Amino acid sequence: MLLSVLTSSLLTTSNDLALTYQIKPNATDPSQVSVIVNTKALAEFQVLPARTMATPSQPPLICSNENGIQTSAAYDTNLQCDQISWTLTLAEIDQHGFDIAKQLDSYSKQKGWYFISEFNSLPRFTTRQQQPIEAKILMPSGVEKTLPSETQPPLFLLGGLAPISLDINGHRVHITTDNQQIVETIDQWKPVLESQLGYLVSLYPQNRASRWDIAFFERDKAARSASGAAGSDTILVNALVENGKLDADSMTMLLKIAAHESMHIINQSAPLWASESLAEYYAMKSLNNTPYAYANADNQWQQFKQSFPLASTGLLDAHKKVSSQGMQQYYPLFYVKGPAFWLSIDTVLTEAGSSLDKLVADFTFEPSGKLAPSSVERIVEIIGQQTWQKISNSYL
Template structure:
């Protein structure tokens, strides 16, 4: 088919405009006067037909429910997902939980509000998508405050979820191409200036080891929230270029050990965000866990080593004798998550032992990390090139012993 010259010129002129069209913005406005409820607003240039698609959810229940919102100021109820309607402006309410009025475990991935002056939103159940619109930004703002509006792209459904945090940050650390912004809820001011310095040293070390400067993310957000140690819920939640973590406190105070563990977990997630290599699951988790620990040494923080943790853990763990290759298959193919802790415990201990032996030989895991690869993208085994590299640097007998102790 041949286009007339005029039509062809028009097409060429219009196409770049469409390609550069700004993303659709969903603006979440919070208000200090009523911090537990925010208003989400979507404005279209002109009234248009809209089809809402279901938000991503953590729930296993796939039942389609209605979505309650205002359409051009009029309450619309019982509009099912994928039902078409016409609207110029959509609004709905997003709720937040006060982190200081109840012991909120970050792992639950709820929307959070801190009296320190920040809000944190996860996309689960709150951010619908729109049929035919792929470029969407989620923006956070605080009513009546001078904080700049903060916008992040809505990730694709197969990417880590959106975690957007905005409002009064504690500190922004600029390292290379990456701006790391920390938000924390620490009512008794347990965290001191030296903790921020340690975090910056960890980030700089991981960037150096991973050689990720060229492809480094432009921003990373960290959220630290205190929680009573007795609750035993000091886990975290990771999203796209964002990570939330609890740190344990006793009578409002964090111990040196709990602070070190917070830094360990935070660096574990930073490793994931900075690493460019597409590792299989066990390699990705075990390296992140080991380098989370190793970054503590660079920042002058101390806690038990991965090897020490493994020696204690294996005495009470039913799958302790299982090799990391088999554990990987059990998790990825059999969907048996009970083997997952091996990646953190046995896997990190494996890399610590490898690193120790490499240092005795005059090098380190830092030096060979770029050449650590799996046999194939869907293969849990280390590549023959990686094994031969270790055998050349160490010895065939030592590497075979490590394989039998940890991998097979």
């Protein structure tokens, strides 16, 4: 449905246009969801491929006109249609639950929910002159979402589950989950999560991010994996269950993942190795002095490096191998060696009367991923060149 057209198609600019993507689940087939965009008020336009993640696949487009004729439409081509539509095929989750790490469009037949990621699923529209056209996503529930810019994290869409509205640090946050125990234990975990998020936001006082929604999805412990993902306005968090139940360790992991993904929304300016390692370190640190305190980052690293064959690789070399060469086998270093590095820096800063908390918001990085000289100099001023060199040689 067209939201607004302020002048004729000959005079309209992309800033005057906004499109609405209507999400329509198939009433008889839960694996199928249609996306319908009314383009009648546009003159010629183009459809750009959706942002991609693991594969370059794109949904086939259908051009429809008032006379009822439907034809296939091509991407990156001038089009004139009254309506553009496409169908998304969702993958049914297996017995282990939703694997968030894959970020695949998915559904649960048993619990009646579906998930759509912007990746590979939501193409974008431009004018004939290739000026972007703003877009809203209209869910069947009536909820509207804004399609983020291509420099922002992806949009995540959730349907079939009724969210719970909570006040978290003065902001209305929508919590969605497919696990009833999470709902029943809100009074236990909500104060901890509030404390975590309040602390993380305080680290970056200039950041405008203050609220985002959270969706918790069951993941059976037998799968031996739990993950999360940060979208433009929603984070996804796996909740580990055994026989459908959460235990104390599961709640600790859930809160850590929630903090980790929240850090990705709060701080979006760091290179990959620093983004992941800072998110993990502060997710762990945010649980200090709570009933869900997490393992020490250095202890984890000391155990991990005994069995991880790539442990001797420095974080900057691992960053290059992952980001430039796609060698994902080095990625675990960001989650284990990285937090140990930041813990070492934080410890010596604290001993010198400062802390990582006081410096982290001002860190900048070079294109290679290295901490910028000005950031290194700030650390060295406090802990000394010799201590910095020793730590950086051990980790970076």
